Amino acid sequence: MQKGTWAVKVGLAQMLKxxxxxxxxxxxxxxxxxxxxxxxxxxxxxxxxxxxxAGGVARMADPERILQIMEAVTIPVMAKCRIGHFVEAQVLxxxxxxxxxxxxxxxxxxxxxxxxxHDFKVPFVCGARDLAEALRRIAEGAAMIRTKxxxxxxxxxxxxxxxxxxxxxxxxxxxxxxxxxxGEAKQMGAPLELLMEVKRLGRLPVVNFxxxxxxxxxxxxxxxxxxxxxxxxxxxxxKSSDPPRRAKAIVQAVTHYKxxxxxxxxxRGLGEPMPGIxxxxxxxxxxxxxxxx
Amino acid sequence: MLPKVPTPIPWQLALRTQGKAKLSPRVRVGVLxxxxxxLEHRQALxxxxxxxxxxxLPSDLEGIDALILPGGESTTMARLLDATGMRxxxxxxxxxxxxxWGTCAGMILLAKRLREDRPTPLGVMDIEVARNAxxxxxxxxxxxxxxxxxxxxxxxxxxxxxxVLLSAGPGVHILARLPDGTPVAARQGAILATAFHPxxxxxxxxxxxxxxxxxxxxxx
Numbered sequence: 001m002q003k004g005t006w007a008v009k010v011g012l013a014q015m016l017k018x019x020x021x022x023x024x025x026x027x028x029x030x031x032x033x034x035x036x037x038x039x040x041x042x043x044x045x046x047x048x049x050x051x052x053x054a055g056g057v058a059r060m061a062d063p064e065r066i067l068q069i070m071e072a073v074t075i076p077v078m079a080k081c082r083i084g085h086f087v088e089a090q091v092l093x094x095x096x097x098x099x100x101x102x103x104x105x106x107x108x109x110x111x112x113x114x115x116x117x118h119d120f121k122v123p124f125v126c127g128a129r130d131l132a133e134a135l136r137r138i139a140e141g142a143a144m145i146r147t148k149x150x151x152x153x154x155x156x157x158x159x160x161x162x163x164x165x166x167x168x169x170x171x172x173x174x175x176x177x178x179x180x181x182x183g184e185a186k187q188m189g190a191p192l193e194l195l196m197e198v199k200r201l202g203r204l205p206v207v208n209f210x211x212x213x214x215x216x217x218x219x220x221x222x223x224x225x226x227x228x229x230x231x232x233x234x235x236x237x238x239k240s241s242d243p244p245r246r247a248k249a250i251v252q253a254v255t256h257y258k259x260x261x262x263x264x265x266x267x268r269g270l271g272e273p274m275p276g277i278x279x280x281x282x283x284x285x286x287x288x289x290x291x292x293x
Numbered sequence: 294m295l296p297k298v299p300t301p302i303p304w305q306l307a308l309r310t311q312g313k314a315k316l317s318p319r320v321r322v323g324v325l326x327x328x329x330x331x332l333e334h335r336q337a338l339x340x341x342x343x344x345x346x347x348x349x350l351p352s353d354l355e356g357i358d359a360l361i362l363p364g365g366e367s368t369t370m371a372r373l374l375d376a377t378g379m380r381x382x383x384x385x386x387x388x389x390x391x392x393x394w395g396t397c398a399g400m401i402l403l404a405k406r407l408r409e410d411r412p413t414p415l416g417v418m419d420i421e422v423a424r425n426a427x428x429x430x431x432x433x434x435x436x437x438x439x440x441x442x443x444x445x446x447x448x449x450x451x452x453x454x455x456x457v458l459l460s461a462g463p464g465v466h467i468l469a470r471l472p473d474g475t476p477v478a479a480r481q482g483a484i485l486a487t488a489f490h491p492x493x494x495x496x497x498x499x500x501x502x503x504x505x506x507x508x509x510x511x512x513x
Contacts (some may be wrong), residue, residue, distance in 0.1 A: 037372035
């Protein structure tokens, strides 16, 4: 009997496909998310919109908070650690969380290196803006990828940009003869072995969710059309005026993303979405997606 | 040096099994596609040469001869079954004898009773199931199993936050157990339940076994 293998790490992400992972900050919110049909929750101290508003250094959540949320629900519980902060990751593993998000939403602890994730039994999900970044994270041991988008903005434009970038690069690689992959790998900054795997599979070799700015059922369905396997919704649910209804509607929109009648039905009278931010008005130091190396 | 990434990943399956497919009798198999790893099941069945229908709405149940309930989150799938009005027609089809196979979350949905108070299962198989029975994700594991009636040696099984059978009624036959005796696969008539995920490996024997059962059942 072997535990913590690559197959069970990637396997849990495969079980989450076609689902919605929701950010929650209290056990009550976690229960609302589970009741609405979330496939997992991300246990946080603050949702990204509040992290953005608060400024300062954003760190791993209080273990007490994470344990309360784990106690409240039967679905998988994820938690975030800072980029490169392998001790926060060790703490999260010791708590027994089901997935760790090494996340650019928190303030990076290391501006050159990410965590060597193969050393852990618990699986990791990491953010990426393009194919090379995704493949570097997978080489380090990430068993799941999410496109970064721009968290806490309620604006889907960056999520679309990142998903389209990854899909376009996959299509390009698929059409390359093998001898051109070496130069391409060098230029992109991606491991050759994984680039060859992408060419063979025609997709990332792990599950890929969309994240960062998804606020409506239609946003979620748009990301599914663009080729992701599921979505993270951060501030979009609990910063809206009617979280339980919006959560249920987004869950249905992901399952039935090819069915506009159902999306229209579930989108009716949802109340106010979270307030949005035009990403172009953010200063360079306010952008979260650029964190990651 | 780069880590060698072992990839028992099912979307490779279609590539690996090309040319090996043995043509199965014409059974139209549905895969419940509300959430979870329905694509992996689809690829396994297609590698065996079987047409697959993704089932999302009650109308998709028409015209299928057998159904697979995939792995995923059972609470999510139960919620979506109710939201789409599929619970009643689905239970009716299974009770009328449609061959049905549940893997992991699918096994939870088949159960008559759960140890937990959620989700509300379909209640079509006389078993009691405990969810997440081995612990959290760090306790997920791989193990070799001897499965009754399956030739070709042990089956390499992947268990992810897996459920177990706590008890089973007289009409239920246990097909496989872990070394400690825990039952992890069972059959009741045309209903098959496995706590693990054959769709996550490239061993197609259980899918073939299910297809054989489904086509035999159809002739009867």
